[in-house]
Amino acid sequence: MGKIPVFVLSGFLGSGKTTLLKKLLQACEEKEATPAVLMNEIGKTDTDGEIILESNKQQVIEKLLDGCICCSKKNEVAGSLKKLLKNGPDVIFIELTGVANPEEVADSLTEPELIDHLYLEKVITVLDGENVLEYTSIFESVKELVRTTRRQIEVADILMVNKTDLISDDHKGKIDKVIKKQNTKSPVYYTSYSEVDIDLLLGDLKKSGAGVSTLKNRGERLQQKDIPHHKHEHESTRSYARINTITLDFSQHVKPRKIEKFLKKWKPNLLRAKGYIPLKDGCYLLQHVMKRTYLEPSEHEGRYYLVVIGVNLKTDEVKSEWEKLNA
Template structure:
């Protein structure tokens, strides 16, 4: 079964996410790619969704208003994505409200109703170059916002520093150094009006039969082969936030599972799944240092999903196999 890649657009309010999304949607249209969009607004007014519909009245959009997709609206994400999947998209873009934590949304993608149909391709974080250096002082009294903006940088696969036309070269260097303190792995692009070559961002998507990007044509044979396999069904995620599903075919002991999960700190962000115990099925949830289980009426297969940053999947699978001998 072919899974649909999901791109998460993250970044604080006013950074330029919707501007970037409009450009990505235009690229999809040019290449014969069928996109779907999930928009999240912190308020009751759907301004960004209206902006997209002005560009294309036929654009497939689901909207979650008046709340943050990673907390108060988290329970509605599954239903919204399922409705988008009915339109058989080639890709799904999720634009988060500016105060959302990307990893919480990734957690939603691993729900039982979605895990077989979608996978995370990339987290793209857009930063407001004009204001980012002031975030610590602006949000000094609201530590949660400071933590959120930092997390948006830390977990990003691609970082776009926008509005560089409004800053000096010295500010640009300070921003670059600040980013490197939190994320030394992901590429950083400096832009105005969120203008960046979309081919640098859009990987893992089926292109129209007659549309082959010149970017891919310039790649080496090894790179082309790599992209070909990725596009045609192996569904390998290239996000630094990776998810790993472990099958469970026999009864397990919660204490052993807990010990196994703690082994992967600090890379492991969270884990969840349905595990079989002697007296039935239980929902397991693991966050940071704590593991909780509760009785569940789940009747499907048993499994454990791990969500982490740069998890070594081969090593995790090997250790899991030893635990389940």
């Protein structure tokens, strides 16, 4: 049996990676190929994993929570991938936290216990078309985030500019210029709701470990490269972290407008919010990205919670305001 291909889904917070992952998994089912998933969240709560399991409760998933896959969790990647290999997958998808550098995964795949079994097939970077041009100005004081976003563009084999239904043609042109400064070789697809011809991403995926052969020996070539390590601080468990996550619980039903008002208090430091919230008519999945908040009915039966992700959020202040909302 040949090596198993690994696809890395990269891109900043809220760009649409999980939506794309759901489509990739559906395509695998149609091709009768068996996928496995490694999901990385910088917080302690795995909302994205729950979203995937809602679609397919049998999906094989390993989770690395409360840290970045290329920093505090890097030493756990090999163990998680070994667990996935025991299930005999035909392909593995790794969805990175939005602030991870994807090239670090290529380094992880060179571990002795993995090098003969896996190879990096593609890095697919998903960009938030509505907000990507604002990242540089919003994060002017957080240079590392700017560098991370640029690096995600630079190392991508395929780029997807998502949420194009929310932007103008002029805005698309400006994004195209930004991309070309970092990457002139990789194809760029403009999408809405991560809708794309999946065959452009997966290639000729086949069952029984045949893998993807669109880039012959690509894994071996990448593993021979000298891949630099870029240090960055965003571990939510450390006080000096620039990006931190706060998990908030619910004591009662809430009104959506109250949550939106709460989230606005933390601009511009707030990057993202997501979780399962109790409304009068049931459970809803909430996702907040930059200026927009999305709600959709959910069959989630676990605890209700909201995770907020931001730059230098003041935990005590956030929790204090949250307690007032829940009072």
